[in-house]
Amino acid sequence: MDRIKRIAGHFLPLGSAKAKVAVLGAAGGIGQPLSLLLKNSSLIGELSLYDVANTAGVACDLSHISTACKVKGYSGAGQLHDALRGCQMVVIPAGVPRKPGMTRDDLFNINAGIVAVLCEAIAAVCPDAWVLIISNPVNSTVPIAAEIFKRAGTYHPTRLFGVTTLDVVRAEAFIAELLGADPKDVSVPVVGGHAGATILPLLSQAKPQLQLEPPRAQALMARIQDAGTEVVNAKAGAGSATLSMAWAAARFAEACLRAMAGEGGVVECAYVASSLTSLPFFASPVRLGRSGVEEFLPLGPMNELEQRNYDTMLPELAGSIQKGVNFVQKRQQQQAR
Ligand SMILES: NC(=O)c1ccc[n+]([C@@H]2O[C@H](COP(=O)([O-])OP(=O)(O)OC[C@H]3O[C@@H](n4cnc5c(N)ncnc54)[C@H](O)[C@@H]3O)[C@@H](O)[C@H]2O)c1
Numbered sequence: 124m125d126r127i128k129r130i131a132g133h134f135l136p137l138g139s140a141k142a143k144v145a146v147l148g149a150a151g152g153i154g155q156p157l158s159l160l161l162k163n164s165s166l167i168g169e170l171s172l173y174d175v176a177n178t179a180g181v182a183c184d185l186s187h188i189s190t191a192c193k194v195k196g197y198s199g200a201g202q203l204h205d206a207l208r209g210c211q212m213v214v215i216p217a218g219v220p221r222k223p224g225m226t227r228d229d230l231f232n233i234n235a236g237i238v239a240v241l242c243e244a245i246a247a248v249c250p251d252a253w254v255l256i257i258s259n260p261v262n263s264t265v266p267i268a269a270e271i272f273k274r275a276g277t278y279h280p281t282r283l284f285g286v287t288t289l290d291v292v293r294a295e296a297f298i299a300e301l302l303g304a305d306p307k308d309v310s311v312p313v314v315g316g317h318a319g320a321t322i323l324p325l326l327s328q329a330k331p332q333l334q335l336e337p338p339r340a341q342a343l344m345a346r347i348q349d350a351g352t353e354v355v356n357a358k359a360g361a362g363s364a365t366l367s368m369a370w371a372a373a374r375f376a377e378a379c380l381r382a383m384a385g386e387g388g389v390v391e392c393a394y395v396a397s398s399l400t401s402l403p404f405f406a407s408p409v410r411l412g413r414s415g416v417e418e419f420l421p422l423g424p425m426n427e428l429e430q431r432n433y434d435t436m437l438p439e440l441a442g443s444i445q446k447g448v449n450f451v452q453k454r455q456q457q458q459a460r
């Protein structure tokens with residue numbers, strides 16, 4: 124036991140730690156490519172793929188890839204608990220995606236219930252796991268997860284994440300395109316939440332520095348905010364971003380796993396329970412450590428355009444958070460009847 128430390132509620136050998144990770148919604152548009160990317164991770168020992176149907180084929184297919192990570196599929200609600208057993212991390216892309224003309228909030232009625240049920244199972248089976256929520260509307264589904272965990276007595280605010288990495292990835296890609304730079308040399312914080320105006324790229328803090336006149340900065344900000352809709356429209360009814368989302372989620376999951384395994388200085392943006400603003404949840408750059416979020420990095424100075432967007436976004440984000448909290452309250456009242 125000398126090289127064994129308690130990590131995230133489980134005993135993992137330091138240095139050689141390999142996590143068990145569940146993907147819930149693994150047979151879907153995001154779930155499949157995400158599972159493929161995670162199968163390639165040297166930090167994952169076992170991948171547990173769960174969906175309501177069609178998981179056996181996905182798991183069989185992935186299991187033929189010659190990487191060390193084991194893969195097992197679980198289908199249907201009766202196998203959900205088995206899928207979650209022993210997991211240190213759970214990634215949730217389960218739920219319906221948008222079609223043209225819809226907002227992310229239009230998904231609330233279906234996805235809120237899906238996320239609630241999945242989080243109840245997490246609370247029962249792997250209550251110490253890090254939980255990464257992709258299902259939209261993220262601004263509400265993360266507060267829903269928090270309320271479910273609070274009621275179960277298993278809430279770890281530092282280990283619950285709304286995955287907003289795709290906003291950062293898009294901002295990096297678009298800035299690199301504009302500068303003719305390699306995206307790996309670009310960094311930019313994207314704060315707030317994950318819907319329309321609540322997506323706030325702090326372009327004035329981008330590295331390399333951007334020298335944009337206000338109308339061009341406004342146009343770039345709008346493109347980042349509307350990028351999800353750009354994909355929804357391009358797919359013309361066949362869903363929303365799946366491949367870029369899978370890549371972004373794999374990047375975020377890998378960052379969490381590196382932090383969990385003891386690597387220092389891991390920083391990513393995520394939508395988390397936060398003390399940075401007046402709101403209970405806010406996306407910002409966070410420093411990750413063994414126990415989850417260890418530090419909220421300051422939002423930093425905003426220019427006039429960013430400050431204006433920040434001020435207008437706060438009430439919308441507050442409303443989405445409250446909608447999630449109200450959903451769980453109402454659900455509990457209905458269940459008590
Ligand atoms: N956070 C982000 O940046 C981001 C980006 C893209 C998409 N999304 C969201 O991710 C979600 C999934 O998108 P997609 O394109 O993969 O959709 P999809 O329809 O292709 O896949 C969703 C999968 O979830 C499964 N599912 C449905 N109910 C389930 C349940 N109760 N338990 C387990 N699995 C269940 C479905 O069977 C399906 O396989 C959507 O809500 C979408 O809006 C978020």
Ligand SMILES: O=C(O)C[C@H](O)C(=O)O
Pocket residue numbers: 220221227259289350351352354355363364
């Ligand atoms: O736009 C969507 O509905 C999916 C996702 O939130 C995205 O940003 O691509």
